[in-house]
Amino acid sequence: MATPHLEYHLQLLDHLRSILVALGEAEQVPEESHALFLERFDELRAELPVDPLESQYLGQDLMCQVIQRYPQIAHLVPRDLLWFFGGDCLHFMPDEELDLYQALEERRFEAEQNDEPFDWHQEKQLLSMSAQDSKH
Known part of the structure; x- marks a missing residue:
């Protein structure tokens, strides 16, 4: 079973994949290489819940490729x-x-470590706000 932390990142991958699919449908990228890239992306999505550590390198490679191959959507990569x-x-x-x-x-x-619940979104917002406050 995937942890909530891993599950959250799987959802982000799904979101990013939908952006990549839309990019292909808009015919803004070469179709053949894009289809192969989506296949590798799907491999990562399938493998990540099974073996998160082994999937790290493929994930690194694919995230870097998204930014390099598709600079028009780099700002949309979570x-x-x-x-x-x-x-x-x-x-x-x-x-x-x-x-x-x-x-x-x-x-x-x-x-x-303390068996306490952790809300990634809430903590991220709190840290972002405190970082903003320290700049002012």
Whole structure:
């Protein structure tokens, strides 16, 4: 069974896939290579719940490819996916954002250690607000 954290990222992958499909339907990309890319994307989606650790490298590769192959939708790639897969994906995130996600991850880990519930969205909003307040 997938953890809520993994389930959340699977939903983000589904959302990103729908954007990629729409891009193909709008005929904004070469059809053949796009179809092959979607196949690899589907492989990641199927493999991630089965073996999250082994899927990390494929996820990193595909997220980087989305940004490089489809720059017109790079701004639509969920930042949470870049953090989740890590590695080369982190090059697409500014330092302030990396700091935010690092703090968020530390809070999540601490909550898990204490068997406390953790709401990724709520904690992210709280951290974002406190980061905004410290800038003013």
